Amino acid sequence: MASTQAPEAPSPNGTAIPDVPTPDVRFFRNSGHTHESLGLSADDVTAMYRNMLLQRRFEERAAQMYGRQKISGFLHLYIGQEAVSTGAVWGTRPDDPIITAYRDHGLALARGMDTGAGMAELFGKIDGCSRGKGGSMHFFDIDKSFYGGHGIVGGQIPVGVGLGFACKYKKTGGVAMAFFGDGAINQGAFHEAANLAALYKVPVLLIVENNEYAMGTSVERSRGDANLWKSGYPYGMKSVVIDGMDLFEVYHAFKTIADEARGESAGGDGAPGETHPIFVEVQTYRYRGHSMSDPQKYRTKEEMEGKKNEDPIVRIKQYMLEHELSTIEALDEIDESVKAEVMQAVEFAENSPFPPEETMYEDVYVQKDYPFIS
Numbered sequence: 001m002a003s004t005q006a007p008e009a010p011s012p013n014g015t016a017i018p019d020v021p022t023p024d025v026r027f028f029r030n031s032g033h034t035h036e037s038l039g040l041s042a043d044d045v046t047a048m049y050r051n052m053l054l055q056r057r058f059e060e061r062a063a064q065m066y067g068r069q070k071i072s073g074f075l076h077l078y079i080g081q082e083a084v085s086t087g088a089v090w091g092t093r094p095d096d097p098i099i100t101a102y103r104d105h106g107l108a109l110a111r112g113m114d115t116g117a118g119m120a121e122l123f124g125k126i127d128g129c130s131r132g133k134g135g136s137m138h139f140f141d142i143d144k145s146f147y148g149g150h151g152i153v154g155g156q157i158p159v160g161v162g163l164g165f166a167c168k169y170k171k172t173g174g175v176a177m178a179f180f181g182d183g184a185i186n187q188g189a190f191h192e193a194a195n196l197a198a199l200y201k202v203p204v205l206l207i208v209e210n211n212e213y214a215m216g217t218s219v220e221r222s223r224g225d226a227n228l229w230k231s232g233y234p235y236g237m238k239s240v241v242i243d244g245m246d247l248f249e250v251y252h253a254f255k256t257i258a259d260e261a262r263g264e265s266a267g268g269d270g271a272p273g274e275t276h277p278i279f280v281e282v283q284t285y286r287y288r289g290h291s292m293s294d295p296q297k298y299r300t301k302e303e304m305e306g307k308k309n310e311d312p313i314v315r316i317k318q319y320m321l322e323h324e325l326s327t328i329e330a331l332d333e334i335d336e337s338v339k340a341e342v343m344q345a346v347e348f349a350e351n352s353p354f355p356p357e358e359t360m361y362e363d364v365y366v367q368k369d370y371p372f373i374s
């Protein structure tokens, strides 16, 4: 891997500053992968396609339900970023812990959350994945090693490092994945967590989903150096940059780096047998506003039109047709079955009751007889 030396220069107190190697970064884009080169069967690709479509249709329907006031509070859509969730989940193990911010529906559905439990959560109903008390920003599914869904920007990053530390401490062989937005990378929480992750060689992937905007502020306007992949350097972490609109690139990258971070293969920052963190920038795009109340005045129609050609679902659909992995009729049928699954989820959510008042204090503290609750 490329590594250049910075020129030696005197420090202010006269001692020589040691050579600083430029840390390497690996790029996962334009690699020309095919499903065959990745060892994926037609069924595998079809399952991934269906999953991405499920996320898309789930959120389109959720937006409609929000308009009908079936859903209240916040609703942040993941539309455009589905290759990230699906590629990451397919490229890692089912029990590798995942934690993310409030744009969480896509990752939860990729991890296999029940669509009914997801929709019921949006409706604030008792059969929701967080018993109707978390809402859109707080999806949770412990059985699927999905640890949320967090509304405080950057707050999930230290918890994600903790999940990675638990993998190491308990010797599970797992690697945690902490997802966060480009806005969150400027929070102190990221830097403290990254430092500890590096210090303790925690098997964690610190993943910034760079969708180009934090609310209405573009990365270029909020960051002195918009090359976010450099953010692991101060902590001695190796970095990767992934084309997040390309399902195969994301899948291949996560398969590679997850095994490196869990210490099962060499590369990046360590030898086999040595766990360590890796910093990951996934370059992606969100097609919708920050939340349902965002009029999106900060970007032009031309920008959004241009990005439509990169739609990860359209791209994989084209690939499947070109490589004769499916027919247009079969893909239409998948769409119909996905829409039917989402409609069933809506019906399930409609029929589920709101949480009874006495459940208000449940699930707040682990300790059952917490003295302040009577």
Ligand SMILES: Cc1ncc(C[n+]2csc(CCOP(=O)(O)OP(=O)(O)O)c2C)c(N)n1
Binding pocket: 103, 151, 152, 153, 154, 180, 181, 182, 183, 184, 185, 211, 213, 214, 215, 290
């Ligand atoms: C600590 C904190 N500060 C501010 C907010 C308000 N807020 C919610 S989302 C957001 C922008 C975050 O953008 P980014 O991390 O890029 O994620 P994206 O929404 O683009 O996925 C802000 C400032 C918050 N929720 N928490």
